[in-house]
Amino acid sequence: MDRKIKVLFVCVHNSARSQMAEAFLNALYGDRFEAMSAGLEPGALNPYVVRAMQEVGVDISNAKTKSVFELYKAGYIYSYVITVCDPEAAERCPTFPGVTKRLHWSFPDPSQAKGSDEEKMAMVRSVRDAIRQQIEAWAPTVVERALKV
Known part of the structure; x- marks a missing residue:
């Protein structure tokens, strides 16, 4: 597989869940995937999340929050757009062009x-x-599915 599978993780503020998902996918499977994250209403990085990720050897302290709508307007194309917030917030995500698979993984909000x-x-x-x-x-x-194609 020559090209990396592009994945966008989205949550409301891009301050916790999507940042962790992006960091884990890049750290664990960066040879096969290129992950990014963004928020519907980008906020500030959650300091508890930074600490929790450092505990498992992943440094996200320099990560920046990004707007999903800015990435959309910039024309980014992803194989997967995965929302990691509650279903109501996930419905507000734009539909990205191309053959994008949308997935929803609901996780509790660390800011709560x-x-x-x-x-x-x-x-x-x-x-x-x-x-x-x-x-x-x-x-x-x-990865297994992509190798069969």
Whole structure:
């Protein structure tokens, strides 16, 4: 397979879930995939997410939040657009041109974590681990399908 499979992860603010998914796909399967992430209403990177990712050896501290609509207007083409927010927010995503497969993986929003610092980190770690498990289950099946084509 010469070309990388282009994937866009989208959530509301591009501050947590989509950033983690992008980082994991690039870190674990960067030889086969090129991942990006964007938000419907880009915000600031969630510091709890930065800390949680550093705990597993992935540095996203310099990541920038991006607008899904800006990427759309710029003409980016993806094989997969994967929303990682709630279904209502996912419905607001633009339809990208080309043969794009749309997937929806719903994960809890780390910005909604409540309680002490440790309780917030526990919730963010749980979301981080769920995203990683989803990536590790999905990516090999996509590569296998692409190799058969």
